[in-house]
Amino acid sequence: MRFTTCPLDCFDGCSIAVSKDLKLKGNKTHPITQGYLCHHLNHYHTFERIEEPRYLGQIVSMDEALALLSEKLKTYEPSRTLYFKGSGNLGVMQGATKRFFAEHKAILASGSLCDEAGDAGVCESRGANLCLSPLHVKEADVVILWGRNPTVTNSHMLPALKGKTLIVIDPLKIDLSVNAALHIQIKPRGDLYLALLLCRLVAMEEMEDQDFLKERTQNYKDFLDFISGIPMRKLLDKSQVNLDEIGELLRLIKGKKVSILVGIGVQKYSFGHSVLRSIDALGAMLGLFGKVGCGVSYLSNSGFGFVSPFKVSAKTEPLPIVNFGKYDLVFIQGGNPLNQMPCTSKVKEGIDKAQCVVYFGLHENETSSKAHLVIPALSFLEKEDLKLSYGHHFIGRMPKLVESSVGLSEYALTQALLKAFGYEALESEKSIIERVIASNSVEKEGFLISKTYEDLPYEKTFYTKSGKFEFLDEFDDDFEDEEGFFLIATKQNKSLNSQFVTDEYLYVPLCLGLEQEDRVRLTNRYGSAEYSVMPSDKLRDDCLLIHSGAKNANQLTPYAMSQEGNCAIYQEMKVKLEKVQ
Numbered sequence: 030m031r032f033t034t035c036p037l038d039c040f041d042g043c044s045i046a047v048s049k050d051l052k053l054k055g056n057k058t059h060p061i062t063q064g065y066l067c068h069h070l071n072h073y074h075t076f077e078r079i080e081e082p083r084y085l086g087q088i089v090s091m092d093e094a095l096a097l098l099s100e101k102l103k104t105y106e107p108s109r110t111l112y113f114k115g116s117g118n119l120g121v122m123q124g125a126t127k128r129f130f131a132e133h134k135a136i137l138a139s140g141s142l143c144d145e146a147g148d149a150g151v152c153e154s155r156g157a158n159l160c161l162s163p164l165h166v167k168e169a170d171v172v173i174l175w176g177r178n179p180t181v182t183n184s185h186m187l188p189a190l191k192g193k194t195l196i197v198i199d200p201l202k203i204d205l206s207v208n209a210a211l212h213i214q215i216k217p218r219g220d221l222y223l224a225l226l227l228c229r230l231v232a233m234e235e236m237e238d239q240d241f242l243k244e245r246t247q248n249y250k251d252f253l254d255f256i257s258g259i260p261m262r263k264l265l266d267k268s269q270v271n272l273d274e275i276g277e278l279l280r281l282i283k284g285k286k287v288s289i290l291v292g293i294g295v296q297k298y299s300f301g302h303s304v305l306r307s308i309d310a311l312g313a314m315l316g317l318f319g320k321v322g323c324g325v326s327y328l329s330n331s332g333f334g335f336v337s338p339f340k341v342s343a344k345t346e347p348l349p350i351v352n353f354g355k356y357d358l359v360f361i362q363g364g365n366p367l368n369q370m371p372c373t374s375k376v377k378e379g380i381d382k383a384q385c386v387v388y389f390g391l392h393e394n395e396t397s398s399k400a401h402l403v404i405p406a407l408s409f410l411e412k413e414d415l416k417l418s419y420g421h422h423f424i425g426r427m428p429k430l431v432e433s434s435v436g437l438s439e440y441a442l443t444q445a446l447l448k449a450f451g452y453e454a455l456e457s458e459k460s461i462i463e464r465v466i467a468s469n470s471v472e473k474e475g476f477l478i479s480k481t482y483e484d485l486p487y488e489k490t491f492y493t494k495s496g497k498f499e500f501l502d503e504f505d506d507d508f509e510d511e512e513g514f515f516l517i518a519t520k521q522n523k524s525l526n527s528q529f530v531t532d533e534y535l536y537v538p539l540c541l542g543l544e545q546e547d548r549v550r551l552t553n554r555y556g557s558a559e560y561s562v563m564p565s566d567k568l569r570d571d572c573l574l575i576h577s578g579a580k581n582a583n584q585l586t587p588y589a590m591s592q593e594g595n596c597a598i599y600q601e602m603k604v605k606l607e608k609v610q
């Protein structure tokens with residue numbers, strides 16, 4: 030049996046036992062994986078992959094594809110060449126290609142479709158974004174799932190939640206809300222106001238951890254002044270929660286070890302960084318940081334403390350609003366912007382305009398079907414890589430387990446381009462990987478872990494300049510809550526964003542009286558699209574839901590980005606619904 034690590038964009042970073050005939054099983058001895066994998070990896074070999082390169086629809090050899098890519102790179106101005114990387118594979122070696130494009134003086138799309146608004150907020154308060162692993166959460170008494178849905182997105186957290194008092198804060202009735210002691214079915218976009226309201230009440234009830242506030246935080250008094258200036262009515266209205274629910278929440282957490290697990294739902298808004306800062310502020314008032322079983326955990330910075338082997342300086346453009354049409358040559362790796370980026374109509378307009386679109390990926394999708402040149406990638410079993418996880422501290426080796434003649438690794442593509450342009454070659458894959466591991470790892474009970482986690486997260490220090498936790502003292506919310514529905518997106522079990530098995534329904538609340546397969550049209554200022562309906566009793570009456578990766582998921586999402594973090598803000602809008610006869 031040989032071992033590797035799941036490459037996918039997921040909290041769990043599973044350790045995989047691979048048999049001789051490439052059957053994949055969860056590693057039983059791994060403390061997080063505990064012997065099981067999810068749908069994607071259990072069915073990994075059943076998903077068709079791109080097997081041959083093609084140019085303008087015609088199959089070409091890999092050598093021809095590479096020659097064409099070099100020729101195009103030489104034809105077009107580097108300043109009119111765009112590098113765009115998605116998150117189809119989170120291995121460290123995925124970044125290798127960036128080295129060539131930076132050297133070539135191309136423009137790099139920089140920012141995120143995912144978690145960076147929240148990450149920016151966490152970094153402002155704590156200086157670095159560290160996670161609470163399932164092993165840490167196991168020690169909690171109470172777990173608050175704040176816009177995070179572990180049943181779907183983080184299934185290896187589930188064993189740690191057994192027997193805990195659960196509190197769910199989510200506009201949707203997620204599966205775990207059934208077992209929860211309290212479910213606050215919050216209005217979308219209301220989390221900042223709920224968090225600040227809770228801070229106000231924690232102060233009024235004198236539930237603060239005074240020692241922690243005195244020793245470990247910087248500007249608590251200013252924060253108290255700041256939140257006292259916000260009318261209570263406003264906090265209640267914006268979050269649409271009632272005081273009974275808040276009272277119950279405070280009763281449930283009082284004197285308990287509390288872990289707050291935050292997902293991306295809370296920050297898909299222009300002020301996403303401030304939402305995380307507000308939730309963090311609550312954590313700090315309660316003194317949750319640096320203690321067993323306690324803390325606030327978001328999608329962490331997996332590379333924190335490690336050297337970044339492909340760190341480059343280059344001209345960049347904000348990724349969520351990048352205009353593909355401004356470029357002659359667009360190189361897209363490991364992503365599907367025609368489905369996953371906000372405002373599909375704008376993305377399509379840009380892609381249609383670019384002279385040459387190159388897609389370097391594993392599966393066919395909306396983007397590969399529009400690309401001029403398609404280059405198949407190797408799967409994670411066929412190349413050398415390393416996975417650092419955003420949901421725990423274990424380092425995941427990903428050795429090459431099998432030879433394949435089907436595609437190219439990111440490393441091999443980079444080396445080929447560096448050579449074609451006469452630039453300095455990369456050092457060997459193995460030495461890059463070992464250098465990253467050596468930069469911040471330690472062995473514990475037979476496993477390699479990130480050295481940063483030898484202590485509890487934030488036990489000794491925060492990573493801000495002051496070394497202390499820094500409270501927010503302002504936020505900027507100029508969203509106009511117009512009529513219509515919130516359109517929220519969640520992940521689903523059988524897909525990883527647009528990879529694997531996607532689902533096309535628009536889920537609607539029962540109050541609309543619609544029936545399954547009824548057709549409706551949604552409209553807002555960004556566009557208009559038709560959907561087949563699936564009624565659901567899990568939604569608030571003011572919410573519609575579509576899964577990430579569904580066709581048309583982004584027809585109506587804003588061509589805009591967050592105030593901090595260059596992040597997409599998928600839910601900063603409302604939609605009107607009409608039935609199509």
Ligand SMILES: Nc1nc2c(c(=O)[nH]1)N[C@H]1C(S)=C(S)[C@@H](COP(=O)(O)OP(=O)(O)OC[C@H]3O[C@@H](n4cnc5c(=O)[nH]c(N)nc54)[C@H](O)[C@@H]3O)O[C@H]1N2
Pocket residue numbers: 038039040143144175176177178179181182183198199200201203215216217218219220291292293294295296517518519520521522523524525526577600
């Ligand atoms: N099976 C599976 N697993 C995945 C993925 C996948 O596609 N499929 N994707 C991976 C990726 S890329 C990521 S980033 C993570 C994301 O992991 P999560 O953050 O857990 O995923 P989401 O489903 O996007 O959102 C979680 C919850 O946020 C809620 N939500 C939406 N808007 C709001 C709001 O305004 N306030 C509050 N309080 N809650 C809100 C949603 O209803 C949803 O239940 O999951 C990863 N894991």
Ligand SMILES: Nc1nc2c(c(=O)[nH]1)N[C@H]1C(S)=C(S)[C@@H](COP(=O)(O)OP(=O)(O)OC[C@H]3O[C@@H](n4cnc5c(=O)[nH]c(N)nc54)[C@H](O)[C@@H]3O)O[C@H]1N2
Pocket residue numbers: 038114115116117118142143144293362363364365366369370371389390391392393394406407408409518519525526527528577578582583586599
């Ligand atoms: N409306 C809406 N849109 C969203 C979201 C949402 O919640 N709502 N969620 C957003 C989030 S959180 C994220 S992370 C993004 C994800 O958006 P993308 O990064 O576009 O992710 P995927 O749709 O998973 O596409 C990944 C592609 O990577 C390719 N791939 C897989 N493995 C490899 C590899 O080893 N090498 C190469 N070269 N390619 C590979 C596959 O072919 C696959 O098609 O989507 C965002 N889009």
Ligand code: SF4
Pocket residue numbers: 035036037038039040041042043066067068069070184185
């Ligand atoms: S996608 Fe997540 S849960 Fe599934 S095998 Fe990979 S790391 Fe594990």
Ligand SMILES: [Mo]
Pocket residue numbers: 038142143144
């Ligand atoms: Mo994501």
